[in-house]
Amino acid sequence: ADLSDKEAVAALCEKVLAQYGCPDILFHNAAVVVTGQVGAVPFQAWEHSYAVNLRAPILLTSSFLPHMRKRDRGCVVFVSSSGAAPYLNAYEVFKTAQGEFSSGLAAELEGTHIYTYTIAPGLVRTQTAEDSIQAVAAHMGLSTEAFHREQAAHTLSPQEAGQGFALSTLSASTYHGRRSLSPSLHKCLGTRRDRTTPPATETPALPPAC
Numbered sequence: 001a002d003l004s005d006k007e008a009v010a011a012l013c014e015k016v017l018a019q020y021g022c023p024d025i026l027f028h029n030a031a032v033v034v035t036g037q038v039g040a041v042p043f044q045a046w047e048h049s050y051a052v053n054l055r056a057p058i059l060l061t062s063s064f065l066p067h068m069r070k071r072d073r074g075c076v077v078f079v080s081s082s083g084a085a086p087y088l089n090a091y092e093v094f095k096t097a098q099g100e101f102s103s104g105l106a107a108e109l110e111g112t113h114i115y116t117y118t119i120a121p122g123l124v125r126t127q128t129a130e131d132s133i134q135a136v137a138a139h140m141g142l143s144t145e146a147f148h149r150e151q152a153a154h155t156l157s158p159q160e161a162g163q164g165f166a167l168s169t170l171s172a173s174t175y176h177g178r179r180s181l182s183p184s185l186h187k188c189l190g191t192r193r194d195r196t197t198p199p200a201t202e203t204p205a206l207p208p209a210c
Contacts, residue, residue, distance in 0.1 A: 003030055003056035004048055013063035022067035022074070025169055028057040028098065029079045033132040034090035037139070041090045053094035058101060068114050075172045076116040077165070078102045080179070082154070083120075087139040088132070099179050106177030117175035119168060122154035124161040 001012040016023065032052040034045045061076055068074030080102075081095035099118040106116050123129060130144075137147040148155070156164070168175060 004032075004051040006051075006055070006059065009056055009059045010063070013060065017064075017067065022064055022071070024073070025075045025077065026060060026064055027077045027079070027165065027169075028060065029165070030056065031079070031091075031095065031128065033088070033128055035087050035132050035135040035139070036090065037087060038089050046090050049090050050094050053091065054097050054101075057098055061101075061105070065114075069112070072113050074114040075169055076102070076105070076114070077169065077172075078116070078118045079165070080118045080120045082122055085136075087136045091132075103177060103179075109176075113173075115172035115176040117168075117172070117177065118179045119165060120179065121156055121161050121164065123151050124156050124158055126158055 002008045030052065032049055034041060034049045036045075057078060064074075065076070068076075078098040078101070080098045081092050083096065084092050099120070102116050102118045109116060123133075133147055134144055137144050140147070142150075168180070
C-alpha cells in the first residue's frame with residue numbers, strides 16, 4: 001500500500017482486519033528518507049516525508065488500537081531515529097516525533113496488556129539508507145567510504161536489526177514506554193560496538209537468550 005495516501009492506508013487496515021483479524025504486533029518500520037539543506041528541500045518533499053514517516057504510523061495505530069483494546073492484548077513498535085543530523089531534517093523531524101507519540105500512547109495504555117515502545121537502531125545498511133548516505137556524504141564533503149568509517153560504531157546490518165527488532169517484542173512489557181537506542185541491539189547480539197546513551201533514554205538489555 002502507498003503509505004503516503006490516507007485512503008490507501010485505510011483500505012489496507014480494512015483488508016487486514018477482514019482477512020486476518022487484528023494483528024498481534026504492529027511494527028512501524030516503513031520510511032522514506034528525504035535529504036538536503038533546509039530551504040532547499042521542496043515543500044512537497046516535506047509533506048511526503050510527513051505522510052509516510054509520521055502520519056501513516058498514527059493512522060495505522062489509530063485503526064488497529066481499538067481492536068487491541070477489545071481483547072486487551074497487543075504490541076505497537078516504532079522504529080524512530082537516533083536524533084537530529086545535518087541534511088536530514090526533513091526526515092529526522094518526523095521520525096523522532098514517533099518517539100513522542102509512542103511515549104504519550106504508553107501513558108494512555110498503562111494498566112493494559114498493550115505495550116508500545118520506540119527503537120532507534122542507528123544506521124542500518126538497507127538500500128534506502130545507502131541511497132541517502134550518498135547524498136548526505138556529498139553535502140558533508142565526504143566519500144561514502146569515509147562516511148561509513150565514521151559511522152561504523154553505529155551501524156547494523158539489516159539481518160542484525162531484524163533479529164534485534166523481533167527479539168525486542170519478547171520483552172514488550174519491559175520496554176513499554178521506553179526508547180531504545182542501538183546499544184541494546186548490539187548488546188543483544190553480543191557485539192562490542194557501542195555508543196553512549198543518555199540515562200534518560202537508556203533501556204534494559206534485550207533478552208540474553210539471543
